[in-house]
Amino acid sequence: MKKKLHFNSNTIHGGQEPDKAYGAVMPPIYQTSTYAQTTPGGHQGFEYSRTHNPTRQALEKSLASIEAGKFGFAFGSGLAAMDAVLKLLKPGDEIISTDDLYGGSYRLFTKIFEDFGLKFHFVGMDNSQKIEKFINSKTKLLWVETPTNPMMNIIDIKSITTLAKTHGIMVAVDNTFASPYLQQPLTLGADIVMHSATKYLAGHSDVVLGSLVVKDEELAERIGFIQNASGAICGPMDSFLTLRGIKTLHVRMQRHCENAAAIAHFLKKHSKIEKVYWPGFEEHPNHGVAKAQMNDYGGMLSFVTRGGDYNAAVKIIESLKLFTLAESLGGVESLAGHPASMTHASIPKELREKSGVVDSLIRLSVGIEDVRDLIEDLKQAIG
């Protein structure tokens, strides 16, 4: 077996072997719910597809490999993966998370799991002291998302896992925005890394899927139990598509980062733009952490126009021709979004604005098209 490959080889080969039946290089889409047994209990490791499926298993091995973990789990969506993490907890347990969180995660926490007795605290996680104030004997989980969406704040994963270890608290990192090409939270001390693989991992806007990766065997057993017992798994076709996407993750990410950097600099110089949120700028408040923690600055950025309001933002977004107005991110095609009315509409306005998600904010998921065409499009739309 191949040992210790670099990341850019692991995306293609990590955890993968030709299929045992006919040597197929890509794992077949095992579109089956069950598996023939020779005698009761006599099977080849597969009994029922909620529990195991060879296509999903190939993806799970790939996920574990690219996140430098040991055990991967694939779910029907990113939120289904998060749901499984929260089911590790019990009523009365407390969770601390960032105040600049993906809207769907905030909704899952506050509208579903609060009713089951979990208590959530939302704080700026850029500083350990702020987090420490909320830690008590009931604190069981720190939920980190970095870069944050859509303000592009960077949280220092290492300093959080160091703090958590002194208190015996588990740390989970939503690595959706960065992808393992930019950072591998498990190597920075996190216990669980979560993905909406819908975004960069699958990368082609053609599948909704989520994942968890861990290193610890006991934790893996508990998550595997929940995955099977709650059953929020993904199907073989979606597993196949995600696995195919991962094989080009590194080349896509390289171009996403290059294009986003060029656009960030273009917008910064534009007379009608007030502010650009992109961690690659030296004046970005967390630039130092980003530089140390990430291999590059990613494909996401946000900006506000000078003196702009809701209408100004909507006018720009509607004038874009190559950027598609849509939710989601991380696909090969460039997307533009209006967080206040789209991804973050489920967060109350005051809370939203406190973290910077004002009505004039526009978020870009920069794709891998020719960047000259993207800049041309922004130029004509901003006017």
Ligand SMILES: *Cc1c(COP(=O)(O)O)cnc(C)c1O
């Ligand atoms: C999209 C997204 C999710 C939710 O994932 P789904 O696959 O849509 O369920 C969670 N976190 C972040 C940062 C996301 O962008």
